[in-house]
Amino acid sequence: MNYYLILDVGTTNVKAYAFSEEGEKLLEKSMRTRPVYPEPGWAELDPEELIETVRRLIDEVTSSLGMPKGMGITNQRSSTVVWDDEGALHNMITWQDTRTKNIVEAFSRDFLVRFGRALGKVFYGLSRLVPGIASLPKGAYIITLAHVGFGTSHSSMHLRWLMDNVPEVRRALERGEAKFGTIDSWIAWNLTGKHVTDYTNASATGLFDPFYLKWSDNIMGIVGIPKKILPGLQPNDLPVGETDYGVPLLTMVADQQAALYRAGVEPGSAKMTHGTGTFVDLNVGEKPKPASPGLYPMVALKTRKKTLYLLEGIINASGSAIDWLLKVGLVEDYSEISGAFKDPTLPRVLFIPAFAGLSTPYLRPDFRGALLNLSFSVGRDDVIKALIAGIAMRVAEVIAAMESGTRVEIGSLTSDGGASQIDPLLQLIADFSGKRIVRPEELNGSAQGTFMIARAVAEGRDVLSAWKEPRVERVFEPSGEKHEDFRRLWEEFMGRLL
Numbered sequence: 001m002n003y004y005l006i007l008d009v010g011t012t013n014v015k016a017y018a019f020s021e022e023g024e025k026l027l028e029k030s031m032r033t034r035p036v037y038p039e040p041g042w043a044e045l046d047p048e049e050l051i052e053t054v055r056r057l058i059d060e061v062t063s064s065l066g067m068p069k070g071m072g073i074t075n076q077r078s079s080t081v082v083w084d085d086e087g088a089l090h091n092m093i094t095w096q097d098t099r100t101k102n103i104v105e106a107f108s109r110d111f112l113v114r115f116g117r118a119l120g121k122v123f124y125g126l127s128r129l130v131p132g133i134a135s136l137p138k139g140a141y142i143i144t145l146a147h148v149g150f151g152t153s154h155s156s157m158h159l160r161w162l163m164d165n166v167p168e169v170r171r172a173l174e175r176g177e178a179k180f181g182t183i184d185s186w187i188a189w190n191l192t193g194k195h196v197t198d199y200t201n202a203s204a205t206g207l208f209d210p211f212y213l214k215w216s217d218n219i220m221g222i223v224g225i226p227k228k229i230l231p232g233l234q235p236n237d238l239p240v241g242e243t244d245y246g247v248p249l250l251t252m253v254a255d256q257q258a259a260l261y262r263a264g265v266e267p268g269s270a271k272m273t274h275g276t277g278t279f280v281d282l283n284v285g286e287k288p289k290p291a292s293p294g295l296y297p298m299v300a301l302k303t304r305k306k307t308l309y310l311l312e313g314i315i316n317a318s319g320s321a322i323d324w325l326l327k328v329g330l331v332e333d334y335s336e337i338s339g340a341f342k343d344p345t346l347p348r349v350l351f352i353p354a355f356a357g358l359s360t361p362y363l364r365p366d367f368r369g370a371l372l373n374l375s376f377s378v379g380r381d382d383v384i385k386a387l388i389a390g391i392a393m394r395v396a397e398v399i400a401a402m403e404s405g406t407r408v409e410i411g412s413l414t415s416d417g418g419a420s421q422i423d424p425l426l427q428l429i430a431d432f433s434g435k436r437i438v439r440p441e442e443l444n445g446s447a448q449g450t451f452m453i454a455r456a457v458a459e460g461r462d463v464l465s466a467w468k469e470p471r472v473e474r475v476f477e478p479s480g481e482k483h484e485d486f487r488r489l490w491e492e493f494m495g496r497l498l
Contacts, residue, residue, distance in 0.1 A: 004455060005062075005072075006074065007073050007074070007187070008444065009183050009184075009187065011045060012035065013033065014053050015028065015447065016028070016391045019448075019451040024449055027044055027120075029061060030109070042098075044092060044093055045079070057070075065244065067247055070239075070457075071243060074254075074255050075187075075252075076094075077154055077204035077205075077254045077255065077256070078182065079092050079095055079183050080180070085177065090162055090166045095315050099152075100152045107157075108149055113150075114219070119145060120143055121148075123392050124143045135321065137212065137279055139290065141211040141212075148296060150206060154205060155207060156204060160224065171258075179195050180231070181204065182197055184197055189208065191288045192240055192242060192249055194232075196231050196240060197232075197233065198236055198443075199259075199302035204298060207220065207223075211301070213302070214233075214488070215233075226246075232447070234451055235304050237304055254279055255273075256446070257298070257310070259445030264467070265467045267408055268284055268408050268411060269282075274318050274319055274418060275489070276317070276318075280318075280398045281300070284300075284406055286306060289405070294398075296313075305462075315391065315395060316352075321338075321387060321391060322388075322422070325384060337384060337424065344449065344481075346385060346389050347378065349378045350370050350489060351372075352399055352497075354368055382406060385424075393432055393487075395432075413436075413438065415438065417442070417445075426439060430476040431481055436476070438471040440471060442471075
């Protein structure tokens with residue numbers, strides 16, 4: 001049977017999908033990983049166990065369907081592993097890990113970092129008067145320095161911690177045998193023997209310069225990371241190499257970028273992925289846009305001929321906020337949420353879903369969730385509706401910030417991820433944002449997008465022109481119910497709180 005095997009590798013689950021040449025999902029298998037939490041705030045995975053899980057899934061799929069025409073990898077971004085020819089030298093540090101907080105603070109005080117931030121603010125102010133500054137690569141780069149710094153999720157910080165604290169890593173560095181990579185790199189190394197990553201994953205490491213498409217000499221110099229341990233950079237339309245299963249690894253692409261590709265390849269294409277949090281990504285075309293508060297520039301897709309860029313905004317808690325409803329017993333499963341909206345009128349109670357801080361566009365990690373304007377008339381359904389409306393309002397704020405910061409108009413957004421099953425959530429996002437929300441039949445946009453890229457590579461077709469619109473299950477149009485009373489209440493309370 002002719003099919004493509006797509007590996008979707010996360011921190012808590014590894015999934016394997018088999019897609020037919022026509023795009024039909026033939027098979028889906030999943031195995032849970034076993035995260036390790038050695039100390040409070042630390043989050044790790046055993047890299048050797050992870051690759052064993054990947055191989056077990058490959059074996060299960062191939063035992064049922066035979067060998068595929070090729071494989072593709074999509075993965076959560078920013079996790080860090082260091083290895084040599086004998087294997088991993090330490091557990092993988094995942095993006096959730098916060099052990100590098102002190103290192104981040106130390107490097108953020110570095111003179112060059114502070115100078116860059118100050119210079120970036122000056123250029124940001126000038127760009128408001130002379131917009132052409134932001135369209136130049138050097139201008140966009142300098143403006144970005146004002147809004148983007150080191151973070152605990154960055155591989156650059158993980159790598160510095162490993163170099164400082166793990167003797168095996170230091171010895172491998174001294175011998176010239178250490179190799180650094182993210183999840184995609186580690187799997188590619190084990191399957192093909194190639195030490196590579198793709199541009200989409202590289203652009204999320206905190207070590208990469210998206211404006212000049214290379215590892216950043218400035219960051220490596222500040223953090224003290226030797227360039228020789230970094231993986232080679234791989235376009236998304238170039239096969240990585242032959243796997244030890246005798247089939248090619250056709251492509252690697254980060255999960256959010258793969259889902260954005262599935263949504264479209266033209267400037268203005270946008271998607272939102274509702275997982276633990278919500279990632280809103282906007283294709284801004286072939287010229288990178290500078291960062292603005294809470295919006296981060298990255299590579300959306302890199303082929304041998306073209307580069308597409310994106311800006312990304314984040315809502316820290318969406319799916320996890322909805323899971324809180326289950327945890328406290330307000331609902332038993334997602335299906336009960338729609339039942340609370342039999343009366344679609346929104347309550348005057350507000351639920352700000354900042355369980356893990358407010359990200360785009362506020363950048364207030366210290367802020368916590370709030371239930372406001374309570375009265376004795378507030379009941380269970382009101383709290384449920386208020387939470388869903390709060391998530392929708394936060395997504396609408398990110399969309400508005402994107403359009404304002406980029407001057408790229410968003411016509412519609414493709415919605416994927418588990419919470420996309422909730423009709424009232426998508427309808428409220430459409431109402432608050434004024435945008436058309438599209439829900440495809442396949443809610444794993446990362447896996448389907450990676451399949452679409454892999455198929456184009458296998459067929460020798462241009463990845464961008466080979467894009468096809470996915471089958472749509474439902475479209476949510478702005479209803480004309482503007483919920484102005486709710487919006488005014490939200491803006492009033494947010495203004496007071498912030």
